[in-house]
Amino acid sequence: MIPMNHYLLLSAVMFIIGAAGVMTRRNAIIVFMSIELMLNSVNLTLVAYSAFLGDVTGQVLVFFVMAVAASEAAVGLAIIIALFRRKQTVNLDEINLLKW
């Protein structure tokens, strides 16, 4: 029998790794994959609470999160392709038109 803490801590560690990836990596695609990592860790929290509290709502919410993640991946990768076509790079430091 695995205590609830362990699921939550695993999820926290994975979220933190994803957040670190978003903040430190400059490759747009790896930043994007780190975001998927963070989404997944939140899914784990939702499923853990859903199972432990005996409420199906958490798992239904995970279903919706996956739908949002799929559309986010499609649109985000389309943006990356459009950017690459225009600037020949996926380095986020060089994509600075909207920075101050």
Place this chain on the structure above:
Amino acid sequence: MTFEQIMFYVLAAAAVGSALMVVLQRNPIISALYLILNFFCLAGIYLTLHAQFIAIIQILVYAGAIMVLFVFVIMLLNLGDAQALKTKLTWQRMLAVVLVFGLLMEIVYLFTMPEATTAVLDVDRSIRIGEVEHIGTQLFTKFLFPFEITSVLLTAAIVGAIVLAKKKLD
């Protein structure tokens, strides 16, 4: 230790390790493959929570559909080792690590509060909840409206992706 516990801890270690490799690898294609490994580990962890439906969907949608899209784009853009981006601004990195560590402490504090962890896993109940039948019933009764909105969202995403990735933006 029961089989379930051994499976959980092995999968958890593999999930954390592969997550680290996603962030640390220089080559995006290897990152993507480690991310797929991470998704498979998570699917196994969902099985220890008796969430069969979510585990299968995790493999089908994440490892199957989303990651194929990622790998496809990486290969399409030809972002191999030649594109390994050199990073400057190391102080930015140090600051990020410090901030992330602070965030980790915060989350661990929240998750180890006694209120967060008093729930006990009722195995029969959690098995019943994880079934496709139960989730489907909820999805098409209580959550019917959000479900329909999801289809609108997916349509918008398809149209948006096609418009953005078109050859000419005019």
